Amino acid sequence: MDPGRARPSRRVRQDLLGDSALLASLADLIEVGGNLGVDGTAPTVVVGAPHHCRAGGLLAAGHDVETGPIAQQVARDLGGRHVVADELRTFVDLNKGPPAKPPDQDPDRLGASSKWFADRALAEFYQSQIFCGLPRTVVEIHGFDGEADLDIELSTGLSAARHRVGGPAWAPALQAVRETLRAALQETPGPWGALPRVGVFPLDRAVRMRASDTWTFERVSRLRLLGLDIHGLHIELHKRLRVGRQVSAHTTAALARAIVKAVEAFRAAAPPPAGVQPERLAEALGLHAPGMPLSGTAEAFEVRKCLEASVGTGRVHLHADDLARLGLRPGETALVAAPGSACGRLLLPVAAEDSVPATVRLEASIRRRLGVRLGQQVLIASCRAGTTDLSGTPGVVLAVREDDDATVELLDRGRAPGRCLLRAAPGRSLEVDTRAGRPPIDLRVPSVTLGWRQAQHLGVTCGDVLWIEAPEG
Numbered sequence: 001m002d003p004g005r006a007r008p009s010r011r012v013r014q015d016l017l018g019d020s021a022l023l024a025s026l027a028d029l030i031e032v033g034g035n036l037g038v039d040g041t042a043p044t045v046v047v048g049a050p051h052h053c054r055a056g057g058l059l060a061a062g063h064d065v066e067t068g069p070i071a072q073q074v075a076r077d078l079g080g081r082h083v084v085a086d087e088l089r090t091f092v093d094l095n096k097g098p099p100a101k102p103p104d105q106d107p108d109r110l111g112a113s114s115k116w117f118a119d120r121a122l123a124e125f126y127q128s129q130i131f132c133g134l135p136r137t138v139v140e141i142h143g144f145d146g147e148a149d150l151d152i153e154l155s156t157g158l159s160a161a162r163h164r165v166g167g168p169a170w171a172p173a174l175q176a177v178r179e180t181l182r183a184a185l186q187e188t189p190g191p192w193g194a195l196p197r198v199g200v201f202p203l204d205r206a207v208r209m210r211a212s213d214t215w216t217f218e219r220v221s222r223l224r225l226l227g228l229d230i231h232g233l234h235i236e237l238h239k240r241l242r243v244g245r246q247v248s249a250h251t252t253a254a255l256a257r258a259i260v261k262a263v264e265a266f267r268a269a270a271p272p273p274a275g276v277q278p279e280r281l282a283e284a285l286g287l288h289a290p291g292m293p294l295s296g297t298a299e300a301f302e303v304r305k306c307l308e309a310s311v312g313t314g315r316v317h318l319h320a321d322d323l324a325r326l327g328l329r330p331g332e333t334a335l336v337a338a339p340g341s342a343c344g345r346l347l348l349p350v351a352a353e354d355s356v357p358a359t360v361r362l363e364a365s366i367r368r369r370l371g372v373r374l375g376q377q378v379l380i381a382s383c384r385a386g387t388t389d390l391s392g393t394p395g396v397v398l399a400v401r402e403d404d405d406a407t408v409e410l411l412d413r414g415r416a417p418g419r420c421l422l423r424a425a426p427g428r429s430l431e432v433d434t435r436a437g438r439p440p441i442d443l444r445v446p447s448v449t450l451g452w453r454q455a456q457h458l459g460v461t462c463g464d465v466l467w468i469e470a471p472e473g
Helices: 021-027 068-077 111-131 168-186 215-225 249-269 278-285 320-326 364-370 452-458
Strands: 030-034 045-052 081-086 137-144 152-155 198-201 231-238 299-305 316-318 333-337 345-352 359-362 377-382 393-401 407-411 419-425 428-436 447-451 465-469
Touching: 021 111, 030 068, 030 111, 045 068, 045 111, 068 081, 068 137, 068 249, 081 111, 111 215, 137 215, 137 249, 152 168, 168 198, 168 249, 215 231, 215 278, 215 465, 231 249, 278 393, 278 419, 278 465, 299 320, 316 320, 320 345, 320 377, 333 364, 345 364, 359 364, 359 377, 393 452, 407 419, 428 452, 447 452
Parallel strands: 045 081, 045 137, 137 231, 152 198, 299 359, 316 345, 393 447, 407 428
Antiparallel strands: 030 081, 152 231, 299 377, 316 359, 333 345, 333 377, 393 465, 407 447, 419 428, 419 465
């Protein structure tokens, strides 16, 4: 592939894009290459570059220029698959989802709702290529520029994720990736000018790009809560390492080799998941909230921007007097709901903050899930944690079929094929007939293979977690 121009991938599927000619044309700019798993074995590593653009291109502004060639070489050296998008950030941010619901139709902005669906379709298509075959390691290569304390920033995305599946167990893996990368860069003297400065979040607080609000690492978090041994690494490279007279094929190859060594060290030290955690999965999917009994009266709060120091904590920040009036203590769980929204209901931990009374500080990822903007109101009430209206078991979407067969393939050792109810989120469920499936990879958790219309109805794609239940009634 020409480093600056992606060619159409044979894996582009128009059915996943709603048979839209425009979306299919844009998806042609997502190249998928390397180990595609066509022989029935899925690659264990996938490396993505969702914001690539060639240097000097007309649309280069706002892109992570020249990250594509680095992602390709890292994937090739690791025997994995690469997924590189070219110039698509002009239209959509592929590793972030759109707001929870489309905007209301406005006669003066007729394209707003269509753009919401287009953004979501393209982002889901990119995610389907990343998680096809459920790889064990997902790496994303990004870029930044300007004055900075570091040249390479890394994060698992888990320590900052809303599902709180990071923690002290990750310290050995984070230390291993930092020390291995530093040593590998020192082994290649000369091409850098000054030796690149490396930081890993949360070990190094100078790291600014923490992957705290991305669909990619949200999926990794949920799959770990499902008990799958999967982990991710978010890598940010300063522009001086990617573009300029000091950058050549030699420096790019050396940088890729150093990243490969760091990824291998990270994979060797990454901790296994803690097993299936259905309560936390239900909370992550927002499926707790409909049946959650309240222990107090809900009150309205104006949404304010989260303080930078609190970004990535996944908490609801309220004034201490408001917490006391709601009957909540820091660390306890509250129900947060967007008025009039069928899907904007979440269970989240609370924290006390010296903020304005009757306001709540929410980070961008939580606002996005609720479908609210700054200045709007949300309802907050205390609740009794640990109860749920769900039965059944969580499972994963293993694949989306090209055909439009209405029967779902199901692999669940504890459930015989038959009629099932699939829940992906509040307001998004589907009752289906199932037949026994044969997944191409060895899975120890329930999985489903959907037809593409079923996947569109549920708003899911490969790697998404959903709930499998007996049908209602």
